[in-house]
Amino acid sequence: MSTTTHDTLDNAHDEHHHGAPKGLMRWVLTTNHKDIGTLYLWFSFIMFLTGGAMAMVIRAELFQPGLQLVEPNFFNQMTTVHGLIMVFGAVMPAFTGLANWLIPMMIGAPDMALPRMNNWSFWILPFAFTILLASLFMEGGGPNFGWTFYAPLSTTYSPDSTALFVFSIHIMGISSIMGAINVVVTIVNMRAPGMTWMKLPLFVWTWLITAFLLIAVMPVLAGVVTMVLTDKFFGTSFFDAAGGGDPVMFQHIFWFFGHPEVYIMILPSFGIISAIVPTFSRKPLFGYSSMVYATASIAILSFLVWAHHMFTTGMPVFAELFFMYCTMLIAVPTGVKVFNWVATMWRGSMTFETPMLFAVAFIILFTIGGFSGLMLAITPADFQYHDTYFVVAHFHYVLVTGAIFSIMAAAYYWLPKWTGNMYSETLGKWHFWCSVISVNVLFFPMHFLGLAGMPRRIPDYAIQFADVNQIVSIGGFAFGLSQLIFLAVVLKCIKGGKPAGDNPWQAADGLEWSIPSPAPYHSFTTPPEIK
Amino acid sequence: MSPTQKSNRKLLTMLILGSIGMFGFGFALVPLYDVLCDTLGINGKTQNSASTYDSVVVDKKRTxxxxxxxxxxxxxxxxxxxxxxxxxxxxxxxxxxxxxxxxxxxxxxxxxxxxxxxxxxxxxxxxxxxxxxxxxxxxxxxxxxxxxxxxxxxxxxxxxxxxxxxxxxxxxxxxxxxxxxxxxxxx
CATH class of the missing domain: 2.60.370.10 (Ctag/Cox11)
Structure with missing residues (x-):
């Protein structure tokens, strides 16, 4: 698609000589997109392990029926904070980190458009999560109303620490909005000459659309947490029927944010998979422009389906049908994507290095999650599935084997570019196979638990669910431990390894592969020539 | 200021205004919700003012x-x-x-x-x-x-x-x- 001239390459080498400043303050004061990308990625990995530790507490308690290890109230705090951390602390910052690292290199820009804001948008994040985690140690405990914080659980019945929860969500929201604004401005204004819209790599396209979604819905989340705050502490009645409010309205406003939010967590994945599959199939991506249009249509449809989370609140039949059909419609552009990836692999000379393994697993397992989503979209069926483990199975298939697997794939794919060294393929394959087996032992049986009627968010359950829960917990512990292999791979790769060379994947296409590995501290200070 | 910086500023301002607008929209959903429920007669909310009872037809055939x-x-x-x-x-x-x-x-x-x-x-x-x-x-x-x-x-x-x-x-x-x-x- 595009190459750089030798002039720019030489230039990039020159820049390499005056590299990064030394010491701790380098990281605090940095405005370099690569440094900030690294900070985001490490932060998200630490949060991934923190949220994962909470999942281990949940699975340990559910290993047997009855109450063994933790109090129900603490169990509820674990499910709540596990969800919040994984959504706002692990998946979203990981994507922002990848955006920071990759978007400037992919569009031939020297850096992000607003580097100082970039520094701020990262550095407020650790404070947000310190506040959230600290609230767990307060009297009365941390948030225990589920990550969806439905009123009146989060207003009338919530602990005093709810104010801290609200402020931490505000800060996370501001951080994501700043990150999104930066991505939009960078992509719109900083593309190298000749990098036309339909030449943009799909990761850039999907992130641009994600950024618009973020700008549209994160402020609505900020609004709804503010309403919770004033309802709880300042006597307003947005969600309190006694004062003329309506608790169901909470769910409408929350899911107006919440549904686009789930696409925010999957659209960049589509971009990553669209970069990796062609490389290891040694064929160009099938149906590039249809991918762009499919992404855009998914984003638009995401605003029209929020009430499918609320079928059981007693909506009129017309509304239930409207939201059911709109939800099913989303399967069309998503199907376009899946078929395009399969068509890209068709008759390609495929090899299965770790990034490709994760990408193929993504396509299969994300599709399973998509299908269970279609089952949930059927209104009458949803009355049975609602708030059972079937829902838990569904969204973990799309978020763990979807979003998280794509982030893993991206990390393996671009690690050689980031560090200059090849990661250990043996360890990478161990990580993949341990993860993919354990994740299915963990989440697949949850479908059956849900269909048999086990409700979600409970610390204790009926005796007939005991065996399956035990299997699920074993899968959970194995999946948790497998992620330590990933930590080992990354640390080993940073320390050393086979030199990667500019383009370790031979068939990889894109501007980021035209510069040396590790990517110099300043790249594309003069714009590359795009063919 | 270079032309790029200028257009960056312009776009930045627009996007910030956009997100402030969406914050307001979140609150605008509150009255909007009530209006929609009222007009469509959904949500089981009854009228909150007394209705008058005159010349109402009684349908004796139906209970x-x-x-x-x-x-x-x-x-x-x-x-x-x-x-x-x-x-x-x-x-x-x-x-x-x-x-x-x-x-x-x-x-x-x-x-x-x-x-x-x-x-x-x-x-x-x-x-x-x-x-x-x-x-x-x-x-x-x-x-x-x-x-x-x-x-x-x-x-x-x-x-x-x-x-x-x-x-x-x-x-x-x-x-x-x-x-x-x-x-x-x-x-």
Whole structure:
């Protein structure tokens, strides 16, 4: 698609000589997109392990029926904070980190458009999560109303620490909005000459659309947490029927944010998979422009389906049908994507290095999650599935084997570019196979638990669910431990390894592969020539 | 400032304004929600002002069962129950019903009853000419009261609806009387 001239390459080498400043303050004061990308990625990995530790507490308690290890109230705090951390602390910052690292290199820009804001948008994040985690140690405990914080659980019945929860969500929201604004401005204004819209790599396209979604819905989340705050502490009645409010309205406003939010967590994945599959199939991506249009249509449809989370609140039949059909419609552009990836692999000379393994697993397992989503979209069926483990199975298939697997794939794919060294393929394959087996032992049986009627968010359950829960917990512990292999791979790769060379994947296409590995501290200070 | 920086600033301003706008939109959803529920007659909210009863046609051929359900906000020390749990009426017929309420505590408490009709599509056809839910209910310690409701069901009630459940939930509004006096009265 595009190459750089030798002039720019030489230039990039020159820049390499005056590299990064030394010491701790380098990281605090940095405005370099690569440094900030690294900070985001490490932060998200630490949060991934923190949220994962909470999942281990949940699975340990559910290993047997009855109450063994933790109090129900603490169990509820674990499910709540596990969800919040994984959504706002692990998946979203990981994507922002990848955006920071990759978007400037992919569009031939020297850096992000607003580097100082970039520094701020990262550095407020650790404070947000310190506040959230600290609230767990307060009297009365941390948030225990589920990550969806439905009123009146989060207003009338919530602990005093709810104010801290609200402020931490505000800060996370501001951080994501700043990150999104930066991505939009960078992509719109900083593309190298000749990098036309339909030449943009799909990761850039999907992130641009994600950024618009973020700008549209994160402020609505900020609004709804503010309403919770004033309802709880300042006597307003947005969600309190006694004062003329309506608790169901909470769910409408929350899911107006919440549904686009789930696409925010999957659209960049589509971009990553669209970069990796062609490389290891040694064929160009099938149906590039249809991918762009499919992404855009998914984003638009995401605003029209929020009430499918609320079928059981007693909506009129017309509304239930409207939201059911709109939800099913989303399967069309998503199907376009899946078929395009399969068509890209068709008759390609495929090899299965770790990034490709994760990408193929993504396509299969994300599709399973998509299908269970279609089952949930059927209104009458949803009355049975609602708030059972079937829902838990569904969204973990799309978020763990979807979003998280794509982030893993991206990390393996671009690690050689980031560090200059090849990661250990043996360890990478161990990580993949341990993860993919354990994740299915963990989440697949949850479908059956849900269909048999086990409700979600409970610390204790009926005796007939005991065996399956035990299997699920074993899968959970194995999946948790497998992620330590990933930590080992990354640390080993940073320390050393086979030199990667500019383009370790031979068939990889894109501007980021035209510069040396590790990517110099300043790249594309003069714009590359795009063919 | 370079041209790129200039256009960056411009786009930055637009996007910041956009996100502030969306913050406002989140709050605009609140009145929008009420307007939509009112116009579409969904959500089981009944009219909060007295309707008048004149020249209403009584449909003697049809009967509708009205069920009364009462709830008290958890922790509120009141007893609240309908005198009869269920009555059968003809559409258009003016009917009286009574509810009993008792303050079990040694404090003066102000209550507010919030009505809801199920199925929601029937709410628009449930007309109250007099209802205790239009007013707040101050009740002295250990006092009890009888609360009146006079209503009729519109004869246009869809044929598919044979039963209407009227549910009242009583809330303790002693603490937020000031707030609800403003908002509650409007509803």
């Amino acid at each position: 509708v069962t009205i069920e009364f359900v009462t709830q008290v906000q958890s922790g509120m020390p009141w007893e609240f129950s309908p005198k009869v749990n269920q009555i059968t009426v003809h559409p258009g017929e003016l009917t009286h019903a009574k509810f009993e309420v008792k303050n079990l505590s040694a404090k003066n408490i102000i209550g507010q009853a919030i009505p809801s009709v199920s199925p929601g599509q029937g709410a628009a056809y449930f007309n109250k000419t007099e209802c205790f839910c239009f007013n707040q209910q101050p009740l002295a310690a250990d006092a009890s009261a009888e609360l009146p409701l006079i209503f009729y069901v519109d004869a246009d009630l869809p044929a598919s609806i044979n039963t209407l459940t009227l549910s009242y939930t009583l809330y303790d509004i002693t603490d937020k009387q000031a707030v609800s006096a403003k908002q509650g009265a409007a509803r």
